[in-house]
Amino acid sequence: xxxxxxxxxxxxxxxxxxxxxxxxxxxxxxxxxxxxxxxxxxxxxxxxxxxxxxxxxxxxxxxxxxxxxxxxxxxxxxxxxxxxxxxxxxxxxxxxxxxxxxxxxxxxxxxxxxxxxxxxxxxxxxxxxxxxxxxxxxxxxxxxxxxxxxxxxxxxxxxxxxxxxxxxxxxxxxxxxxxxxxxxxxxxxxxxxxxxxxxxxxxxxxxxxxxxxxxxxxxxxxxxxxxxxxxxxxxxxxxxxxxxxxxxxxxxxxxxxxxxxxxxxxxxxxxxxxxxxxxxxxxxxxxxxxxxxxxxxxxxxxxxxxxxxxxxxxxxxxxxxxx
Amino acid sequence: xxxxxxxxxxxxxxxxxxxxxxxxxxxxxxxxxxxxxxxxxxxxxxxxxxxxxxxxxxxxxxxxxxxxxxxxxxxxxxxxxxxxxxxxxxxxxxxxxxxxxxxxxxxxxxxxxxxxxxxxxxxxxxxxxxxxxxxxxxxxxxxxxxxxxxxxxxxxxxxxxxxxxxxxxxxxxxxxxxxxxxxxxxxxxxxxxxxxxxxxxxxxxxxxxxxxxxxxxxxxxxxxxxxxxxxxxxxxxxxxxxxxxxxxxxxxxxxxxxxxxxxxxxxxxxxxxxxxxxxxxxxxxxxxxxxxxxxxxxxxxxxxxxxxxxxxxxxxxxxxxxxxxxxxxxxxxxxxx
Numbered sequence: 001x002x003x004x005x006x007x008x009x010x011x012x013x014x015x016x017x018x019x020x021x022x023x024x025x026x027x028x029x030x031x032x033x034x035x036x037x038x039x040x041x042x043x044x045x046x047x048x049x050x051x052x053x054x055x056x057x058x059x060x061x062x063x064x065x066x067x068x069x070x071x072x073x074x075x076x077x078x079x080x081x082x083x084x085x086x087x088x089x090x091x092x093x094x095x096x097x098x099x100x101x102x103x104x105x106x107x108x109x110x111x112x113x114x115x116x117x118x119x120x121x122x123x124x125x126x127x128x129x130x131x132x133x134x135x136x137x138x139x140x141x142x143x144x145x146x147x148x149x150x151x152x153x154x155x156x157x158x159x160x161x162x163x164x165x166x167x168x169x170x171x172x173x174x175x176x177x178x179x180x181x182x183x184x185x186x187x188x189x190x191x192x193x194x195x196x197x198x199x200x201x202x203x204x205x206x207x208x209x210x211x212x213x214x215x216x217x218x219x220x221x222x223x224x225x226x227x228x229x230x231x232x233x234x235x236x237x238x239x240x241x242x243x244x245x246x247x248x249x250x251x252x253x254x255x256x257x258x259x260x261x262x263x264x265x266x267x268x269x270x271x272x273x274x275x276x277x278x279x280x281x282x283x284x285x286x287x288x289x290x291x292x293x294x295x296x297x298x299x300x301x302x303x304x305x306x307x308x309x310x311x312x313x314x315x316x317x318x319x320x321x322x323x
Numbered sequence: 324x325x326x327x328x329x330x331x332x333x334x335x336x337x338x339x340x341x342x343x344x345x346x347x348x349x350x351x352x353x354x355x356x357x358x359x360x361x362x363x364x365x366x367x368x369x370x371x372x373x374x375x376x377x378x379x380x381x382x383x384x385x386x387x388x389x390x391x392x393x394x395x396x397x398x399x400x401x402x403x404x405x406x407x408x409x410x411x412x413x414x415x416x417x418x419x420x421x422x423x424x425x426x427x428x429x430x431x432x433x434x435x436x437x438x439x440x441x442x443x444x445x446x447x448x449x450x451x452x453x454x455x456x457x458x459x460x461x462x463x464x465x466x467x468x469x470x471x472x473x474x475x476x477x478x479x480x481x482x483x484x485x486x487x488x489x490x491x492x493x494x495x496x497x498x499x500x501x502x503x504x505x506x507x508x509x510x511x512x513x514x515x516x517x518x519x520x521x522x523x524x525x526x527x528x529x530x531x532x533x534x535x536x537x538x539x540x541x542x543x544x545x546x547x548x549x550x551x552x553x554x555x556x557x558x559x560x561x562x563x564x565x566x567x568x569x570x571x572x573x574x575x576x577x578x579x580x581x582x583x584x585x586x587x588x589x590x591x592x593x594x595x596x597x598x599x600x601x602x603x604x605x606x607x608x609x610x611x612x613x614x615x616x617x618x619x620x621x622x623x624x625x626x627x628x629x630x631x632x633x634x635x636x637x638x639x640x641x642x643x644x645x646x647x648x649x650x651x652x653x654x655x656x657x658x659x660x
Contacts, residue, residue: 054586059475176637204637209580210587217375218632222366235477242581246504247371262489266481270491 044103044294046077046287047096051109051133052084057281060260061107061131064283072291086113093117097124103290107131115139127293131282138301142289144282146305148183149190151277154307154322155255156191158275159228162253166196167227170219172205172212172240174232181207184232184257200226205236212239220247228253234264234276241272259310259319268315278308278319343603343610347618350601350651354625363632370509372632378511380624382407382579384617385517385572386595388524389565391616394599395528396561397541397608398447398454403569403595404588405465406439410573412469415478415583418495425497433570439465440566444559462592469585478583494581501578513575517620520568525613527564537561541608598623601651622651 046069053059062079069075078101082089086109094117096104104126108114111134118128119139127141134143159169171188174181181204200223203215212231219226220243229244229252231237237256244252253274258264264276282305292299308319339345358367366372386403393400414432417423423431439461446457481489503512528534536557539547548554572591577583602619604611626647630640 053475054470056476201634203631203634206637209584210576213579214375214379214627215631217379218363218366218372218628218634221369221372221375222363222632239580242502242579246502248508262476262479262481262483266479266489266491269489270480 043074043076044290045101046075046290047092047099047101047104048077048079049089049092049096049104049106049108050079050081051089051107053081054084056260056263057258057279058107061281061283064281065105065287068284068287072287075287075291082109084109086110090114090117093121097121097126100124101126103127103129103294105129105131105286105290108133108135111136129286129289129293131286141293142299142301142303144285144289144303144305146280146282146307148180148279149187151257151279151307152184152187152189153191154187154309155184155230155257155275155277156188158191158277158309159230159255160192160195160197162274163197163227167198168200168223168225169197170216170223170226170229170240171199171202172215172229172231172236173202174204174236175206176204181232188230205231205239207233207236209235209239212236213243216240216243217247220244220249226252228255230255232257234258234260234267234273237273237276238263238267241267259308265310265315265319268310268312271312275309275311277322278310280305280307343615344618346654347601347603347615347622347651350647350654351618351622351625354622354629354647358625358629361629361633363634366632367629372628374504374509374511374514376624376628377514377517379627380620381511381513381517382572382575383591383594383598383624384620385520385568385575386591387598387616387620388517388520388613389568390592390595391599391602391604391611391613392524392528392537392561393454393565394596394604394606395537395541395608395611396558397544397606398558398561399458399596399606400443400562400565401455401458401592402439402443402461402465403565403572404591405462405469406436406566406569407573407576407588407591408585409439409465409469409472410435410570411577411580411587412473412478412583412585414574414577416472418497418577419478419480419492419582420482422492422495425495425500428495428497429574432574433567436566436568436570436573437563438566440563440569441559443566444562447562448555448558466585473583473585475585477585480581497574498578498581501575502581513579516571516575520571521613521617524564524568528613533557533560538609541610543609594623597648601648622647 048065050058050062065077069077080092082092089109090113093106097120104121106118106128108130115136118135121128122139130140130143132145173185176182201219205212205215216239229237229240231240234256237254241254256264256273256276257279259276259278264273267273268276285303285305289299307322309322310319314320340349362368389403390400410432413435414428417428417431443458443461446452447454480492480494482492484490501512504510505512528537536552539552540554540557544554576587598619599616600606601622602615604615626644630643
């Protein structure tokens with residue numbers, strides 16, 4: 001069905017070019033125009049396979065993709081949510097291949113089980129953009145993602161600067177069996193290396209706000225002097241803030257990561273957090289890259305996204321780009 | 324049992340220790356002892372630590388009260404965690420986004436809880452679907468409803484406006500009231516709410532004919548029916564009560580997080596059930612009580628707090644909690660043979 005429509009469209013386009021060619025004197029210009037109108041008339045379908053819409057950050061990723069695609073009338077994006085199920089996501093990739101989408105964007109749940117299905121999509125001639133999490137090998141067109149280690153390091157350096165190189169810090173870690181949790185920790189340690197900051201209490205709050213609040217309460221009952229809380233995500237920092245509020249402790253600074261508009265950035269605007277570092281979703285960049293691929297341009301194999309710092313001074317202006 | 328004790332008249336201390344309450348109390352004592360030894364530089368002896376341990380255990384405790392009622396009928400309620408999330412989302416939506424007064428929000432939320440509980444009750448008691456299956460289905464359904472009502476995002480004080488930006492509204496008074504402290508800052512209000520729920524549930528279970536009916540149903544449903552107990556209604560009411568208490572827990576959760584998180588309460592049902600079982604209420608039905616559940620809540624709550632103040636790594640925490648649950652249940656079971 002679809003290939004038939006494509007055939008008709010191509011024939012119509014060719015006919016148009018031929019007519020214009022015979023009718024006009026300036027042949028080079030008209031060919032250019034005709035080619036342009038042809039690609040504009042062609043509608044591209046992009047399949048987006050999301051691993052888990054249970055996380056607000058991933059909801060934001062889909063939102064960013066939707067908003068970026070809405071600016072291009074010839075892009076149609078079909079979203080699928082695998083609900084954190086690897087095999088479901090594999091089925092979604094296979095469905096996109098059999099429905100012959102023009103391009104596939106995937107934010108995979110895990111590398112190993114999804115590498116082969118993606119490779120088969122590539123073999124079927126569908127370009128693939130991998131978002132956020134990596135696959136094994138090189139059977140994809142482009143990888144777009146942020147670097148948690150770099151973000152952790154940026155947070156560490158900012159904290160050293162803000163505290164003047166010394167003080168007592170509580171670290172509330174994301175799930176330590178997950179790579180983002182490990183990287184946000186090791187990057188942070190790199191960032192504060194050589195300073196006199198002391199990490200007096202650290203706990204795994206598993207990305208969960210109620211757990212962060214509980215751990216912070218324990219830290220508060222153990223230590224009388226806490227200068228700053230570094231949480232691996234904004235809900236964690238928010239939970240710690242609530243615990244300190246309830247305990248009537250003031251003078252503690254709170255730093256988070258992720259900077260979603262309705263979470264971290266909102267918390268900074270409200271004066272709850274002192275700073276948050278954006279973990280970009282890459283949604284807009286994925287659509288830009290997709291357009292380039294569809295127009296036959298070459299794109300880099302790997303795009304590493306930078307982070308943005310949001311603090312009291314710059315939050316109204318939309319944060320500050322960091323490298 | 325009473326005959327044996329009158330003829331033999333053993334040491335009252337021994338008798339207490341061999342009763343379910345005594346065993347549950349011993350488990351709590353053991354956890355307390357662990358806390359005294361591993362006191363994290365004296366943090367365990369601070370009053371704030373105990374206040375926080377009780378605050379942390381309160382939401383689980385409220386769920387456990389509801390689960391106790393259902394478990395005594397030999398049923399189970401797996402949906403409480405999801406109902407908590409659904410109510411937390413609804414509560415935040417009404418209180419933060421729509422700016423409703425607390426007088427309206429609380430009854431509306433309780434109604435949502437009753438409705439979901441009623442649904443589980445009707446499917447189990449009237450349509451005779453196994454409670455495990457019926458509440459498992461409701462667990463998934465309520466989680467879906469929570470995600471639908473919230474649009475997949477947390478319902479927070481950052482409200483999206485027409486131009487795509489965010490307006491910031493104040494935290495509603497209801498949330499402030501629930502998430503505060505009384506008695507000079509030494510007792511959290513959520514703990515008071517938990518104790519009130521526990522007291523009411525105890526009254527209903529131990530002092531009201533409905534409570535006796537629940538025990539009768541759990542002991543032998545057919546015998547209860549033949550002796551004139553309206554089994555269907557008593558069971559439906561048990562699930563409604565469980566849903567109602569899950570709604571109370573949902574309001575407390577939303578107030579403490581200052582937002583409605585559709586992902587809140589994942590796995591809470593299992594913690595609540597573990598609390599009930601550690602107390603000594605039998606999963607087979609017919610035996611148990613609210614006092615036992617209080618002991619179970621305190622045991623798990625304090626265990627959690629002690630592990631937290633000592634900053635024990637996650638892997639160790641999980642394994643220790645598992646071992647404690649099995650040990651506690653094993654000592655409870657020895658009585659049965």
